[in-house]
Amino acid sequence: MASSPRVVVLAGGVGGAKFTLGVRAALARMGAPEATVIVNTGDDLWLSGVRLQPDIDSVLYALAGQNDTERGWGRAGDTERVNAELQAWGAGWPWFTLGDLDLGTHLARTGWLRDGMSVTQVVHRLSQRWPLGVRMLPMTDSEVDTHVVTAEGRMHFQEWWTRHRATITPLAFENPGIDQAQPAPGVREAIADADIVLVAPSNPVVSIGPILAVPGVREALRGARRVVGVAGVIGGKVVRGMADVCLTAIGVETRSDAVAAHYGARSAGGLLDAWVMAEEDAGLAPAVAARGIHPVIAPLWMSDADTSEAVARATLDAGTMMRGSFS
Secondary structure, X not given: XXXXXXXXXXXXXXXXXXXXXXXXXXXXXXXXOOOEEEEOOOOOEEEOOEEEOHHHHHHHHHHHOOEOOOOOOOEOOOOOHHHHHHHHOOOOOOOOOOOHHHHHHHHHHHHHHHOOOOHHHHHHHHHOOOOOOOEEEEOEOOOOOOEEXXXXXXXXXXXXXXXXXXXXXXXXXXXXXXHHOOEOOOHHHHHHHOOEEEEOOOOOOOOHHHHHHOOOHHHHHHOOOOEEEEOOEEOOEEOOOOHHHHHHHOOOOOOHHHHHHHHOEHHHOOOEOEEEEEHHHHHHHHHHHHOOXXXXXXXXXXXXXXXXXXXXXXXXXXXXXXXXXXX
């Protein structure tokens, strides 16, 4: 049997970008085809007349080796001269920094969108600048920005996340218009053709959640050959960001087994066949198994390229162990 799987990754944010780097390295070592990465576009926004796609850019810059690893966002070596001028004019958000190089990406994207390109076409064009080693797809071509409902009113997710640092209690997360959205061209086909779909250790609520909310995506995943998720919670704490606040808002405890239960077992109408959990959470494996999800224990800290690849390899192995070699 062949041992070169066709892989799809659902991803968003810095955790998704790190995991995707690991998947790329693991597949290259196996001699496997390039992965397709379906990226969240729920945190996109318009600002100062340009279209920003933070998760798309996080994955793009990471794969291109252009990301700022110290800040965790934006381009390496960027400057903020234009941002300072915008703020001097009272334009944009003073608490949301646009780097000069990053702004170049946003201007290019906005120009292409206004010329009539779809989001999928723009992402493809952006992907041509650097050898990424994966195929990137947006989850949808529709604008379905994430809004946060709070007792103080509704605000864009980026305002809640960046300005308020998730300190205002969220009551709900919404993506207006998502009920009428469709998966981007190629999304359903990529899932159908994949030997294994990997759910990255991204924020389950605002990174993976919007992807799953696009009509047709869950149905495509239920028909996938196998789906393996990776926990972004280790020892009862989120690895990065404020995902615990998001989980609490939807009634999910910040525990690896609780997040697995949130996604659910495919055998019970959910998403997962297997769930890769941290060694620190090995004691929760029986609870995951009781849900009908196969638990796999592995080191999950992605501190560098080698550990990211090891996490990806463990996730790929989880799919192999369940149903034998890839065909």
